[in-house]
Amino acid sequence: MTSLGLTDADVLSGRLLFAIPKKGRLYEKCLSLLAGADIQFRRHARLDVCLVLNHPIALVFLPASDIPSFVGKGNVDLGITGHDVILEAEMEEHVTEVLRLNFGKCSLKVQVPEHSPIQSVEDLAGKRIVTSFEVLAGKYFKAMDERLGLTGEEGKEKTQIEYVGGSVEAACSLGLADGIVDLVESGDTMRAAGLHAIADLLHTEAVLIKSTRPKPNRPADLEANISLVTSRIAGVIAASKYVLCQYNVPRDKLSAAIALTPGRRAPTVSPLEEAGWAAVSSMVEKKSIARIMDDLVRVGAEDVLTFTLDNCRV
Template sequence: MATVTGNNSMIPADNVVMAVPKKGRLYDRCMKLLAGAGMDHRRPARVDIAQCSDLPVTLVFLPAHDIAMFVGEGNVDIGITGLDVVKETSDDSEIEVAMELGFGKCRLCVQAPVSAGITDVKTLSGKRIVTSFPAVCKAFFDQYDTPDNPTKIKYVSGSVEAACGLGLADAVVDLVETGTTMKAAGLEVVAEVMDSQCLLIVGKGTKHREMVDLIVRRIEGYITAEKYLMVSYNTSKENLEACKQVAPGKRSPTVSQLDTEGWFAVQALILKKDSSRVMDELQGCGATDILLFAMHNTRINTSS
């Protein structure tokens, strides 16, 4: 039985335990993701556990920073958190990355006061660095440090950007999304430590592999549906090959003969971000009756 804290009677013994961030923008995105994957649930007020209505899955709502640790230690079967958290709090041998989710994108960066004019991160080796990611920070500065002058890394759980202004640090290592908070604190990026985004992660020791794989397929299907649209159009035989070059689909388009001789109905998946351009080019190639359809979910081999 996988539980977050010992023998928790709120989690049925045979259920998969899935951890999601409990608040903030990541929580909102995760709720949309779960709804799109058909993982309906009701979360009672002020309770951090919820049961899915049609799957033997218990959702636990945790701080994002704790999720990778719980998955790695086997307390949770599957979870959603950032790559930065995975690298900071877990062992690669314990966690399998099922997929990148495409949201929560940010950069973990070395930031220093603009007034210091630091252009080479190597000059910060041996200095005072404040961060919420001490393990990742140490691994980054190890490449520049010497045994007799290691970088002095201090952990804080929040308000990292204030450390330089308070005279507590020469630089900080913190997440940058829009850069607004960094600039307001008078800081600038000196070096990028890593790119990050939200991941779906699985504990390698899970005893519920079949159900975990089902959850992964459902989420993958929803993400694919969000990423692609279906374009449908009619074209004559002489224009068919040119149109297929514009919208080749994931494997190949679906082509059907119309009652009108020499004419075909065609359907193909296209990336949502390319949809306007593709429609323009199809029209330029002689396609007619061009329609675009959104999808709610899919089951598509994304490797093809």
């Protein structure tokens, strides 16, 4: 395949431009998602634009923080980034969230040292906060200051929000801040830094977004290609949530069994060659399958099997 630069407009003409995070917490997940959707490409190590082999698509690898602006301004047609990144970039009116992607889940939390006398966000208001999310943190504490009557007058200081690009967790221990606002996934980093959360600002995950500003001279089949990519990615996401459960069950236990595995619409029930028995096939949520298999055995099901799904259309 061909790798190219952004200046090769003729090569990109007529292609759907799809922005992907070039590194960080979303990058590897996006590569897996594209593979599951059969979007085939080979990215040259030093170039951030490449052509997809089997579809009229060009992938554009960008910092996740830049993707909302590129999509919102119509420079690219689709993109994957974090919901939090869209809000921090204040681009929510310029992009449409097409799909939530079920990965990159984390929370934006207000955190303070474990042994700090500050135990609530009200206690933290009027003090110093360090964050990489100065827009979201600024809006949150501006509303807090107004509610608490912190006007900036002497004795009623407003909350001070200071931006740092990284190592936010170290700010309190270095004496730079009384609290921080930062993303928390597992909480391990927060606890290792001697911090604990006192409030949640936002729950976020990766999202597929498209522009609300159609670009001029857009290809006639652009919307069809957007629908195709969206459908394929939705299929991969759905497949990651479900497994296919198959089992045999006596007819007199069938009602109890299918109550456990109702499927998305209804289970598939087929007669077995042995009289009085049925075979059942049904989609089951992956997170519940172990318990459901146990319950199926209890009601009389046998030969209970599960199969992973690579892709689907539901």
